[in-house]
Ligand SMILES: O=P(O)(O)O[C@@H]1C[C@H](O)[C@@H](CO)O1
């Protein structure tokens with residue numbers, strides 16, 4: 001895999017002059033953030049050697065390079081999910097490329113169901129930690145020491161200094177947010193009510209189908225992570241109606257204004 005990562009990275013370096021240190025992964029319905037990126041340079045995933053292609057509605061499938069407040073960034077408009085049938089190594093492939101490209105900080109976002117009853121659809125949740133309920137780990141297999149250690153530490157999977165900075169930015173802008181634990185499952189089914197009760201007992205405040213694999217690999221590679229969930233619906237058993245991906249994307253788009261304002265101003269501070 002190392003030579004593939006080098007090949008993909010070399011392609012990107014030849015295709016763009018941007019050399020960002022900050023990357024953003026945009027969750028379902030949150031892709032509008034790219035409208036706030038100046039001097040954009042876009043590359044379709046299908047044109048990038050060795051890159052998988054996103055198959056989910058609300059996930060466009062492009063890398064968007066550019067600037068936010070003069071800070072160079074690259075955004076993934078569209079991510080890869082385990083439920084799409086990709087291997088964990090494919091789901092997380094972009095993280096390896098990001099590291100090789102020089103990315104030091106990752107802002108990862110997602111749409112998620114709120115299992116914490118104090119949340120509402122539209123709530124933005126700063127991720128304090130996560131629970132891997134995928135039943136597997138993206139690092140299973142032979143370790144390549146050129147990437148990272150065999151037994152990576154996950155003590156501060158979501159960096160405290162980045163969370164403190166995000167809180168300061170939100171407070172200054174008057175953006176309301178909660179803090180909580182994200183639990184990632186394979187999907188593609190939304191949870192049963194019994195699963196939500198079990199996950200809540202385990203400590204989950206929000207439940208989704210992504211993020212955990214990418215954040216695991218980012219930590220392995222030594223990339224600092226900040227995570228934000230957009231609570232698009234209350235989880236099963238708390239919600240008053242059945243879930244649909246259309247509603248998820250719709251609510252994420254509505255919460256997008258606050259989400260974008262928050263992320264833009266975080267980038268301006270960390271860049
Ligand atoms: O990519 P994210 O985690 O934002 O997308 C969530 C999880 C599923 O892909 C989808 C379900 O509606 O939204």
Ligand SMILES: Nc1nc2[nH]cnc2c(=O)[nH]1
Nearest residue numbers: 111112113207208209248
């Ligand atoms: N697993 C899961 N993923 C989601 N993505 C958006 N809402 C949900 C949800 O309720 N459960």
